[in-house]
Amino acid sequence: MIEWRADSARWEQVARVIRKRIESGEYPPGRLISERGIVEEFGIAYTTARKVTAGLRTEGLIYTRPNYGSFVGPEPTDNE
Amino acid sequence: MIEWRADSARWEQVARVIRKRIESGEYPPGRLISERGIVEEFGIAYTTARKVTAGLRTEGLIYTRPNYGSFVGPEPTDNE
DNA sequence: AGATATTTGTTCGTATGTATC
DNA sequence: GGATACATACGAACAAATATC
Numbered sequence: 001m002i003e004w005r006a007d008s009a010r011w012e013q014v015a016r017v018i019r020k021r022i023e024s025g026e027y028p029p030g031r032l033i034s035e036r037g038i039v040e041e042f043g044i045a046y047t048t049a050r051k052v053t054a055g056l057r058t059e060g061l062i063y064t065r066p067n068y069g070s071f072v073g074p075e076p077t078d079n080e
Numbered sequence: 081m082i083e084w085r086a087d088s089a090r091w092e093q094v095a096r097v098i099r100k101r102i103e104s105g106e107y108p109p110g111r112l113i114s115e116r117g118i119v120e121e122f123g124i125a126y127t128t129a130r131k132v133t134a135g136l137r138t139e140g141l142i143y144t145r146p147n148y149g150s151f152v153g154p155e156p157t158d159n160e
Numbered sequence: 161a162g163a164t165a166t167t168t169g170t171t172c173g174t175a176t177g178t179a180t181c
Numbered sequence: 182g183g184a185t186a187c188a189t190a191c192g193a194a195c196a197a198a199t200a201t202c
Contacts, residue, residue: 009189034167045191050169067168067198089185114171125187130173147172147194 002042011051014042018052022061022072029073032062082122091131094122098132102141102152109153112142 002013018038021027033041038049053070056062063075082097084090098118101107113121118129133150136142143155 011190036167047192048190051189053168064168065199067166068200069167091185116171127188128186131185133172144172147170148196149171 010044011048011055014038014044015052015055018056019061027072030071032070032072034069090124091128091135094118094124095132095135098136099141107152110151112150112152114149
């Protein structure tokens with residue numbers, strides 16, 4: 001369970017945890033936990049979980065295939 | 081960008097802009113810009129954007145379907 | 161082809177706390 | 182002190198695309 005801190009937004013704190021899991025290899029390249037999964041695990045609202053994935057996406061740490069899922073790693077290109 | 085004036089509330093100033101767009105036909109009957117869209121475009125807080133739609137709703141200029149969206153025009157009745 | 165399950169996408173509704181004028 | 186505005190978060194409903202069986 002996360003001990004929420006008052007000095008940063010919850011979505012940022014959750015993003016930090018997931019970022020660490022990616023960097024440590026706990027979340028290897030491939031499918032990421034779903035947004036609803038994040039809701040369940042961290043006990044946050046869906047709208048907040050959306051901000052988590054949006055943040056990680058902006059960082060380039062994950063990419064998202066619409067209506068399907070998010071993935072750890074760089075966005076794949078066409079020719080492959 | 082809106083140049084905020086001190087003589088009226090921000091939500092009123094934004095409502096005035098949207099009202100003009102409706103009356104000019106720039107916003108035709110049908111779906112209105114979302115509340116979050118208003119937040120983005122005008123650089124105001126969500127709670128303030130809520131007051132904008134509330135005001136336009138009170139005027140009867142728009143109606144809102146909960147959890148779905150706001151629409152330009154009169155509230156539809158059941159029998160049609 | 162069709163039904164189903166899964167997942168993301170979008171939107172409004174509501175509440176709380178903080179800051180500023 | 183009250184009104185206004187901002188930031189954040191939770192909750193809920195529904196839409197739409199995708200993959201699977």
